[in-house]
Amino acid sequence: MTMTATRHAEAVPSHINGLDVQAAMDTIAALKADNKLARFQFRARNTWVNGGENRSTIRDFYGAGQEDTSRTEPFEFTNGEPPVLLGNNEGANPVEFLLHALAGCVTTTFVLHAMARGITIRSLSTELEGNIDLQGLLALDETVPAGYEQINIRMHVEADCSDDELDDLLAFAKQHSPVCNTVCRPVPVKIERIAA
């Protein structure tokens, strides 16, 4: 990523796409000087409530060389299931939350690297569809994977650049989005049971 904001080389605005350009450049410079600062650990705690309902709290994380203390209250999110999947719509279900995470990550990565290229975005929205065969979850057919077969994203974006620049930026964002990369690439998950 070049943080030169080339389109505004003579008068770099303080913010592009709502992001503080100087803060971003300072962050990049710090990470380049000490790449251990780029190591982050995110966390969640989840408690089962009943049936398909469970609740997560998310607050602390480690990054940029220290424990973050910016959040005084945890975020709370409830997973649920619709009646057809034996629930009462207590919340969106986990595979839907995955789509929310993916949408947000591709969007933020796009907006961030647009800023890096000096591209101002006027509007951006996405629609996601994920196809899944629940024979996998239910273990009715062990040849059917439990997860999504494929996820499709349609993006609508308006910006002060050419379509070619948008397509190049989109390919770059897909490649560099942490959630998209976690979905596209096999990422090891280790589950350990802690004795009571």
Added chain:
Amino acid sequence: MTMTATRHAEAVPSHINGLDVQAAMDTIAALKADNKLARFQFRARNTWVNGGENRSTIRDFYGAGQEDTSRTEPFEFTNGEPPVLLGNNEGANPVEFLLHALAGCVTTTFVLHAMARGITIRSLSTELEGNIDLQGLLALDETVPAGYEQINIRMHVEADCSDDELDDLLAFAKQHSPVCNTVCRPVPVKIERIAA
């Protein structure tokens, strides 16, 4: 999955772990008779707000052979970023939402297959940690993957069965959780830009 609830063979309770046993058995029987009913499509719509803030709405999905109409109002979730990542904690961030999705999915899969085995769960909670090197997102080092390197889950569970049965169930749940499988396996994501 055998839906025989073997531990309660003589008097199957109406609910195990908050799940309706008869409804589950009916669902399984219907999917076995017509496996097209197991095909689901989940969806999300997301709109960029500003900087690292964006918002998803989730309501409709297709499954069990029809469009679901059980939700009169959409669920809404806001992605944000902490100050160290140029945001104002407008919400949890996308990689944190991924942990929430993963926690919920492993939990629900565990609880569902516990019911199928006739195991009653008294309590279940998880703690997740995901490690990520943001040099990937920032394109500072193209050899660093953008996504999580590894995700670790610690599960605390109390149930009316032996530790061996719990460990077997946990391995089964990891294998059959849709979100866990989507993370562990490479899942194709297609992104298409729609002209304005």
